[in-house]
Amino acid sequence: NAGVTQTPKFRILKIGQSMTLQCTQDMNHNYMYWYRQDPGMGLKLIYYSVGAGITDKGEVPNGYNVSRSTTEDFPLRLELAAPSQTSVYFCASNEPPGQYTIYFGEGSWLTVV
Amino acid sequence: GENVEQHPSTLSVQEGDSAVIKCTYSDSASNYFPWYKQELGKRPQLIIDIRSNVGEKKDQRIAVTLNKTAKHFSLHITETQPEDSAVYFCAATPYSSASKIIFGSGTRLSIRP
Numbered sequence: 732n733a734g735v736t737q738t739p740k741f742r743i744l745k746i747g748q749s750m751t752l753q754c755t756q757d758m759n760h761n762y763m764y765w766y767r768q769d770p771g772m773g774l775k776l777i778y779y780s781v782g783a784g785i786t787d788k789g790e791v792p793n794g795y796n797v798s799r800s801t802t803e804d805f806p807l808r809l810e811l812a813a814p815s816q817t818s819v820y821f822c823a824s825n826e827p828p829g830q831y832t833i834y835f836g837e838g839s840w841l842t843v844v
Numbered sequence: 845g846e847n848v849e850q851h852p853s854t855l856s857v858q859e860g861d862s863a864v865i866k867c868t869y870s871d872s873a874s875n876y877f878p879w880y881k882q883e884l885g886k887r888p889q890l891i892i893d894i895r896s897n898v899g900e901k902k903d904q905r906i907a908v909t910l911n912k913t914a915k916h917f918s919l920h921i922t923e924t925q926p927e928d929s930a931v932y933f934c935a936a937t938p939y940s941s942a943s944k945i946i947f948g949s950g951t952r953l954s955i956r957p
Contacts, residue, residue, distance in 0.1 A: 773947055831893070836887065
């Protein structure tokens with residue numbers, strides 16, 4: 732059971748480039764989330780999804796886009812990367828009300844230069 | 845808006861002593877209160893959680909208490925050990941809207957040998 736898998740683990744982007752962070756989970760969870768965590772800071776919600784075909788903005792959605800075509804996958808797209816997007820990105824999932832525990836991926840370290 | 849306040853932001857205790865981290869929440873509809881531990885460079889992982897119908901829960905050296913009237917909950921770690929050094933996050937989730945998970949800002953706990 733792999734849980735939540737994110738790729739890539741590390742990436743350096745140049746300003747203005749675009750990229751997609753991949754996230755997949757094998758727990759059949761309907762709820763999925765993308766968080767960012769700046770150095771020494773807490774978790775900020777970027778986008779979330781409560782099921783395939785449904786996405787919604789979190790606290791800090793600007794500069795990002797998501798899609799949810801399947802239950803398993805929840806990719807995060809960064810358009811026109813900016814230095815302010817340098818952060819660690821965590822994908823997560825859970826299945827309330829039976830499974831409130833949030834399972835996080837290992838994180839993706841992104842640096843924009 | 846809804847928020848969760850966490851104190852202190854940093855905490856240093858002598859090995860073997862106890863550590864207490866406190867959180868207050870604003871959404872009275874919150875009914876589920878997890879605590880996550882994040883070791884350096886790792887993903888957050890659930891260590892203990894409590895639901896609103898319970899006032900206290902223990903798991904070996906860690907315990908969580910909840911005061912719904914005052915809207916605050918606390919994490920207690922007894923007989924601290926070096927491996928307890930990490931960042932701890934509290935969170936609050938209303939049953940009615942599981943996607944509205946609100947995390948505290950985190951407490952960096954250091955255990956002095």
